[in-house]
Amino acid sequence: MSATKYKIDFMRYRNIAGGISLALVLASLVSLAWNQVEWGLDFTGGTLVEVAYESPVDPGDIRMELDKAGFSGHVVQYFGSERDILVRIPPQKNLSDRENATLGDEVLKALRQAAGDSVLLRRSEFVGPAVGEELTNQGGLGMLTALAAVMLYIAMRFQFKFAVGAVVALFHDVIIILGIFSLTRWDFDLTVLAALLAVIGYSLNDTIVVADRIRENFRKVRRGSSVDIINISLNQTLGRTVVTSLTTLLVLLALYFLGGELIRGFAEGLIIGVVVGTYSSIYIAANVLVLLNISKEDLAIPVKEGAEDPDMMG
Numbered sequence: 001m002s003a004t005k006y007k008i009d010f011m012r013y014r015n016i017a018g019g020i021s022l023a024l025v026l027a028s029l030v031s032l033a034w035n036q037v038e039w040g041l042d043f044t045g046g047t048l049v050e051v052a053y054e055s056p057v058d059p060g061d062i063r064m065e066l067d068k069a070g071f072s073g074h075v076v077q078y079f080g081s082e083r084d085i086l087v088r089i090p091p092q093k094n095l096s097d098r099e100n101a102t103l104g105d106e107v108l109k110a111l112r113q114a115a116g117d118s119v120l121l122r123r124s125e126f127v128g129p130a131v132g133e134e135l136t137n138q139g140g141l142g143m144l145t146a147l148a149a150v151m152l153y154i155a156m157r158f159q160f161k162f163a164v165g166a167v168v169a170l171f172h173d174v175i176i177i178l179g180i181f182s183l184t185r186w187d188f189d190l191t192v193l194a195a196l197l198a199v200i201g202y203s204l205n206d207t208i209v210v211a212d213r214i215r216e217n218f219r220k221v222r223r224g225s226s227v228d229i230i231n232i233s234l235n236q237t238l239g240r241t242v243v244t245s246l247t248t249l250l251v252l253l254a255l256y257f258l259g260g261e262l263i264r265g266f267a268e269g270l271i272i273g274v275v276v277g278t279y280s281s282i283y284i285a286a287n288v289l290v291l292l293n294i295s296k297e298d299l300a301i302p303v304k305e306g307a308e309d310p311d312m313m314g
Contacts, residue, residue: 008235011231011234032182038185038188045091047087049087049121051084052083053115056083073090147200154208154211170203176272177199206278207280213237218296226295
């Protein structure tokens with residue numbers, strides 16, 4: 001089989017794509033080092049209170065009332081509509097652990113003193129600092145474990161150069177998602193961590209499909225450079241990649257607009273992840289293979305002793 005023509009010359013723009021990706025990753029790392037992320041209550045510990053008012057209310061007025069009541073470090077924001085308010089308060093240093101655990105009741109009492117009993121409590125949660133720190137450590141460990149497992153799996157199924165490409169692509173996806181959350185100051189809670197782990201699985205699946213076709217074509221195509229064979233493979237898998245991405249995005253957009261605030265972070269993380277993951281499967285993983293000088297010899301089927309080399313047969 002000889003090299004065939006392909007409709008889109010993806011690898012022609014690999015240097016431009018690599019430069020854009022490098023700039024995005026560096027910008028994300030700078031933002032993460034400077035701003036970090038807006039850790040949610042799951043990681044920082046503290047009290048979360050969601051209340052509903054009968055009429056629209058100004059968060060600034062609620063902040064003033066909480067300041068008068070002696071609460072410090074609180075964050076007040078809308079939670080869906082101008083009548084729904086979310087209050088987050090870190091553990092108060094002047095209170096004991098038992099008193100911090102009942103802080104939600106005190107916040108509700110202060111809000112009702114200012115606006116009357118019409119303030120309706122939707123939910124009140126408390127997470128201790130020790131639990132938040134444990135979740136942070138375990139979440140980071142889980143991410144590293146997932147990346148290590150991916151690298152080992154790809155190296156065993158394909159070849160080490162494919163493993164490097166897959167892990168670089170996953171690192172690229174995760175860092176950019178974290179960078180966007182850092183720049184936008186969106187809350188990073190357990191649902192977003194779950195989205196990141198889901199992105200690793202989604203992007204890995206896409207990368208494996210492309211890698212499988214690249215390996216197959218390296219063994220079938222007799223003529224053509226490594227760049228040509230990678231281009232052929234990307235064109236052959238493009239339809240499947242686009243259809244999968246679009247159908248996934250339709251579901252995620254429905255979750256984002258109709259799922260409510262509780263899973264909005266999850267939907268945001270996955271929407272970004274699907275877009276970035278689709279791009280990285282085409283450009284980052286394949287780009288790394290080119291940089292590592294992938295060749296037919298890397299993917300040649302071992303010839304058993306006494307058997308004829310298939311490439312030498314007519």
